[in-house]
Amino acid sequence: MNWFAFTKIWQRNALVWRTHIMATLIGNLGQPLLFLLAMGYGLGHAVPPVDGLTYLQFLAPGLVASAVMYSAAFENTYGSYTRLSLQKTYEAILTTPLTMADLALGEIAWGATKGLIAALIMLASLPLFGVWPSPWTIALLPVLFISGAFFAAFGLIMTALASDYEFFNYFISLVITPLFLFSGIFFPLNTLSPTARLICEHLPLTPVVTLSRMFCYGRFAEPLLWKILGPLLLAAAATWLAITLLRRRLIR
């Protein structure tokens, strides 16, 4: 087995992406940037500082984490499902020496890369809003990639189960949107009741939002280990499940 064969799938997707780069960039970044503008800039004037940060400063790093989630999850649902069903790309790939694991890993690595690209553009545009990320932000990038891999793998699991595009509506409205709203992006979780807080803290995006804020401002008040290991384990488990379910779908 060639451990790097998956990079060929990654390269294929990168090649296709380059042919319509603008549409995907605008599609994936529009929402987080608009939220930053409306909530941070607009609503921010009416909200007192949170944990010593202006509301705009508080909001920005979490929105970077959410951009990764959206970008990766969309790529490996709508994008992957198009390749699976409409374009029969997977069928074509599986007649070559590439394996199901190569295919799934390549798709997930690509989804995570798209998440990372979205994060980089968000981070690069934060100074426009007067938010200057600290140099520590460089160390945040691998964490964002891991989180991207988790959401990409989650998306690919949905693709393996989907019978049509409508199926992804459930995923977006029952998984992605709640995670966007309740992972500590918009309000600090310590204001919630203990039960609500416990639930929110165990959502898969929450540690990434917390880390994002910590690295962005170089304020390391909480222990890091589990916040990094947790997403890593989740990404590994979701990847394994995605490979298994995709194999079950494509090999009868």
Add this chain to the structure above:
Amino acid sequence: MNSVAAPDPSSNKPAPLLAVTGLSKQFGDRLAVDAISFAVARGECVGFLGPNGAGKTTTINMLLGLVTMSAGAIQVFDLPVPRKLAAIKAMTGVVPQADSLDPDLTVEQNLLLYASYYTIPRATAKARTNELLHFFALESRRGEVIGQLSGGQRRRLLLARALINDPLLLILDEPTIGLDPQARHLMWERLQELKARGTTILLTSHYLDEVARLSDRVLIIDHGRIVAQGEPRQLITDLVGIEVFEVEGTGAELDQLAAGLAGCEEAKIERAGDTLYLYAKKECRHIEALLKKSRGWLRRPANLEDLFIRLTGRSLRES
């Protein structure tokens, strides 16, 4: 260039390129493929025929590891499926029934991308791409995005793509489906040339004239079983006859004719709608005398379609 494992030295006959033994596939309670065995020799072109749902595509997908086997064994290039699938696929080319070209990419990009899946070095891939674009008359389309190609051009590109790794075995699932006669003839010419160069071909098609033209041997499969296999001309002569008379008429006319023809030795009569078919294995002198009274009739050599209908019946197969 690819190489194949040496044949077993203990036997004089070279090992077949593809050997299928007792292959079965069970989908739930439906037995899609029922203990079939066949072999394809090196350099042979074998036509794999059968009605819809007979088990052709399931069998092909088992060869490629896209469907798991319920029982039996497959050896390709003397390598076992599924254990050595990656090595087998490296030496195999596949033209799928459904168009699976990358629609966002150009003709040339499609070929180069596919070459990368086989880990073909860039320079070799480029040379091979140029060669294939020339062979399939697609040079002028090199930079065009797939969406702008005609159906015939797409099919040719699919075949070109299947040849990017210089395969020893080519599997074609309905290679000319939906093409106009000109485009089909061009595909046939190219396939004949590949055959002449020694490429082993396994072909499925519903166009039986296509199969008759290209195949050295046919396998006819129905309800998951091989119902006949052999050289097409020989099979037609043995199982159908030498010539066919098709006679049109009313029920009463045809009844009368059938009664008169009963004396013909080794001839089979079949009725479908208001047509009577007479399959003759040898000459029968009084046929033509009897037919003089009929309004419309036709005498023609027996063909693969007659054999196909004979073996698999006239009823529609709808999934």
